[in-house]
Amino acid sequence: MSIATINPTTGATDRMFEAHSDAEVDKRLSASAGAFDAFRRSSFVDRARWMVAAAELLEGELPDIAQVLTTEMGKTFAAAKGEVAKSARTMRYFAQHAAGMLADEPVPEAGLSARVAYRPLGPVLAVMPWNFPLWQVVRFAAPALMAGNVGLLKHASNVPQTALLIEDVFRRAGFPEGVFQTLLVDASRVSRLVSDQRVKAVTLTGSDLAGASVASEAGRSLKKSVLELGGSDPFLVMPSADLQRAVATGVEARIQNNGQSCIAAKRFIIHDDVYEQFEQAMVEAMERLTVGDPMEPATELGPLATEQGRSTVQAQVYDARAKGARVLCGGEPIGGAGFFYPPTVLAGLDARMRVFGEEVFGPVAMLYRVGDAGEALALANSSVFGLGASIWTEDPVEQALFQEELEAGMVFTNAPVASMPELPFGGVKRSGYGRELGLHGLREFCGVKTLWSA
Secondary structure, three states: OOOEEEOOOOOEEEEEEEOHHHHHHHHHHHHHHHHHHHHHOOHHHHHHHHHHHHHHHHEEEEEEEEHHHHHHHHHOOHHHHHHHHHHHHHHHHHHHHHHHHOOOOOHHHHOOOEEEEEEEEEEEEEEOOOOOOOOOHHHHHHHHHHOOOOEEEOOOOOOOHHHHHHHHHHHHHOOOOOOOOEEOOOHHHHHHHHHHOOOOOEEEEEEEHHHHHHHHHHHHHHOOOEEEOOOOEEEEEEOOOHHHHHHHHHHHHHHHHHHOOOOEEEEEEEEEEHHHHHHHHHHHHHHHOOOOOOOOOOOOOOOOOOOHHHHHHHEEEEEEEHOOOOOEEOOOOOOOOOOOOEEEEEEOOOOOOHHHHHHOOOOOOEEEOOOOOHHHHHHHHOOOOOOOEEOOOOOOHHHHHHHHHOOOOOOOOOOOOOOOOOOEEEOOOOOEOOEHHHHHHHHOOOOEEEEOOO
């Protein structure tokens, strides 16, 4: 696969990049291992100072960085600016809180001097996707670097400018040489990177198949791995829900990032009593969306990031339609330049269809009709994925049922699933394991050391 920026709005190649040679990769791996020996001894005060400086660079150059994100993967300019701001806030959060979160913990029950310490592991390889090209990296890098680890980034091959930009930001912020480096390599070289003895742990955000491959290699090498994989998040609506707000939020939750988000609402599971109203309102709202150039302020939905991604979504929709699904709006690719796909709503779905079991990475909402909360729960849990879930009900009994019984790493009540630096982020089942963000994410790439003295 070539390493290139192909503008999804036009379909034209913007810039091409030479992949790093084996010799260059080896040089960077050695630099990473060498940098760790000193960096792990640096103080939290110094790390926080450098991390805040990185946040200030993002904030000071926000429009320019956001434009790179829009150019490389097609998100609206407004969304790109939000991503840059969120990344800066996350850097500031871990700069402020990491020292307290990683402080030694006394265990008085085990002896007056017994304590548990958290220590960095070393160079951590991050295999990152293109859909949130800055945020995905920062939510790994901010906690990992504050814990004293060093980072090696293998970014998606269609966002090389963002990958190099992130390396440059950390360098200009004052982090020592070798603490954070980008590796311009394609996916075929990931296995060798994971198995390299200088790499001590790996984190991947991507498909479940990619996760299985990386986890296998990490297992063979006896290395820690964290996987944030796909999702087919359910959005459950019960009769007591504020229907107007549920529809409006549901549309936003489905089209966020042009429909290319692992935590986007994908399966809308609606109670019989409100199904007809919900379906009508959602179709009308999806049809009103403005599709176009993501740099234009009025645009609500830009292109999909790649031509292959659009082809996959189209094949999934055609498969559903051929097997009896109703296409309530959209369903046909938009002609002309770029990789645009229309807001689409499907109904009448069943287990024979690809969309029933696969993640659909585009602006396609799938509506399901159920008779009660038990049926809604069973359908929601029928997926092989278990990343997030959004539940809409004012009934406290239903809220308690869904919060306890939904097979998901995150359950949001009367709100869309979201990521934030304060809360652990991750899933169960084929959505992966381990956590990013929050206290739990900060400690993922730390060794837990028991210290006891007589």
